[in-house]
Amino acid sequence: MKDALLAIENLSVSFHMGKRTTKAVENVSLYLEKGETLGLVGESGSGKTVTAMSILRLLPGSAVYPSGAIYFNGKDCLGMDEEDLRKIRGNRISVVFQQPMTSLNPLHRIGKQIRETLFLHQAISHTQADQKALAWLDRVGLKNPATKLTAFPHQLSGGERQRVMIAMALINEPDILIADEPTTALDVTVQAQILDLIQDLQKELGMAILFITHDLGILKKIADRVAVMKEGQIVETNVPDLIFKAPAHPYTRHLIDSEPRGGPDPVGDGDQTLLEVSGLKVWFPIQKGILRRTVGHVKAVDGISFTLKRGHTLGIVGESGSGKTTAGFAILKLNNSMGKILLGENSLNDMASAEIRELRKRMQIIFRTPWQPEPQDVRGANHRRGPVHTRPRPQPGTGGGKDHGGHGKSRAGPGGPGPLSQ
Ligand SMILES: Nc1ncnc2c1ncn2[C@@H]1O[C@H](COP(=O)(O)OP(=O)(O)OP(=O)(O)O)[C@@H](O)[C@H]1O
Numbered sequence: 460m461k462d463a464l465l466a467i468e469n470l471s472v473s474f475h476m477g478k479r480t481t482k483a484v485e486n487v488s489l490y491l492e493k494g495e496t497l498g499l500v501g502e503s504g505s506g507k508t509v510t511a512m513s514i515l516r517l518l519p520g521s522a523v524y525p526s527g528a529i530y531f532n533g534k535d536c537l538g539m540d541e542e543d544l545r546k547i548r549g550n551r552i553s554v555v556f557q558q559p560m561t562s563l564n565p566l567h568r569i570g571k572q573i574r575e576t577l578f579l580h581q582a583i584s585h586t587q588a589d590q591k592a593l594a595w596l597d598r599v600g601l602k603n604p605a606t607k608l609t610a611f612p613h614q615l616s617g618g619e620r621q622r623v624m625i626a627m628a629l630i631n632e633p634d635i636l637i638a639d640e641p642t643t644a645l646d647v648t649v650q651a652q653i654l655d656l657i658q659d660l661q662k663e664l665g666m667a668i669l670f671i672t673h674d675l676g677i678l679k680k681i682a683d684r685v686a687v688m689k690e691g692q693i694v695e696t697n698v699p700d701l702i703f704k705a706p707a708h709p710y711t712r713h714l715i716d717s718e719p720r721g722g723p724d725p726v727g728d729g730d731q732t733l734l735e736v737s738g739l740k741v742w743f744p745i746q747k748g749i750l751r752r753t754v755g756h757v758k759a760v761d762g763i764s765f766t767l768k769r770g771h772t773l774g775i776v777g778e779s780g781s782g783k784t785t786a787g788f789a790i791l792k793l794n795n796s797m798g799k800i801l802l803g804e805n806s807l808n809d810m811a812s813a814e815i816r817e818l819r820k821r822m823q824i825i826f827r828t829p830w831q832p833e834p835q836d837v838r839g840a841n842h843r844r845g846p847v848h849t850r851p852r853p854q855p856g857t858g859g860g861k862d863h864g865g866h867g868k869s870r871a872g873p874g875g876p877g878p879l880s881q
């Protein structure tokens with residue numbers, strides 16, 4: 460096994476937290492051959508990321524390795540000095556993480572960040588680095604790559620940011636790509652594109668991939684072998700076909716059985732309508748110039764209607780940027796909207812904020828990520844960590860209070876759906 464491109468042998472990882480020590484990974488052994496894809500799957504907290512981060516020693520100082528070795532091309536990464544490891548990181552072995560927004564530096568333009576990756580490992584000029592960066596942005600399928608070079612991360616969509624991350628990870632043509640949930644935050648269309656892209660580049664570069672995911676379905680499509688992880692240990696490794704058709708470990712069977720299937724329980728036809736939404740619109744003004752004149756609108760939600768009955772589940776699906784979250788915010792009156800929203804007998808359009816606050820106890824929201832952009836922040840900038848406010852905030856263009864988030868002052872009357880009344 461030591462002869463493999465990458466071999467993890469009996470790896471254990473623990474974290475010192477004050478006087479306590481927590482075991483995160485226990486006696487894990489894995490190997491990865493040149494050009495192959497090893498899928499690593501397991502429930503949240505099972506130790507997938509800790510295992511992957513150990514390869515390049517990216518864990519914090521509180522991490523200790525009570526046992527094990529990690530061989531890359533026969534050399535033990537755990538025993539290697541920092542200098543030698545730096546030559547491997549981002550060069551021979553690269554990593555792509557789930558959240559491109561947290562992996563990219565929000566303050567630096569994309570071009571600068573890609574150049575830095577190159578300068579770390581290649582002695583090339585600024586111009587050569589720019590040419591290479593441009594070529595790679597094109598290679599990962601970004602439209603208008605020259606514009607993207609001068610853009611900041613927040614000016615790109617989630618899918619575009621992930622493409623940039625892939626370009627940065629592959630620009631030095633590594634032997635191994637560690638992809639830790641690289642598509643989890645993306646919608647299904649973009650997810651499929653990114654997976655195809657990774658596979659195409661894998662063929663071109665002949666690299667091996669350690670692909671970490673919760674999604675067994677993805678591994679069925681892309682993995683040569685699958686390792687199943689539970690509570691810090693590998694419980695089973697096999698080719699995908701056998702993992703799915705004849706899982707040897709009860710936990711693997713449990714994972715397969717947990718994949719959503721079947722349909723929902725039947726619901727009654729005559730159930731009472733709880734929520735009625737008609738003609739819902741949320742338009743964000745596009746403002747220009749010193750006077751912040753509105754020159755157009757981003758029509759995030761443009762006239763949707765639906766009803767929701769007691770005990771029923773209504774699914775809203777659509778690609779990234781199609782307006783799903785904005786519609787959700789509008790229903791909770793967390794942004795300004797046009798159209799009718801009826802919660803039971805109560806029309807939310809006609810209510811004062813105190814009454815809406817009271818009603819909000821009956822409507823709650825759970826976000827995709829524990830932090831979320833401000834509802835009205837359509838540019839995606841100024842992301843603030845922390846709880847989401849349940850009080851409606853003044854909208855750009857509503858005149859309903861202080862200017863917020865640097866969007867400029869309003870020209871419309873207070874209280875009304877400013878963006879639409881222009
Ligand atoms: N820096 C840290 N300090 C202390 N404990 C940690 C640290 N990082 C991870 N752990 C613990 O190690 C265990 C494994 O975490 P890990 O992030 O590897 O899980 P995972 O399988 O990647 O989960 P997910 O699917 O949610 O990403 C967890 O119990 C976690 O709480």
Ligand SMILES: [Mg+2]
Nearest residue numbers: 507508509639
């Ligand atoms: Mg993880």
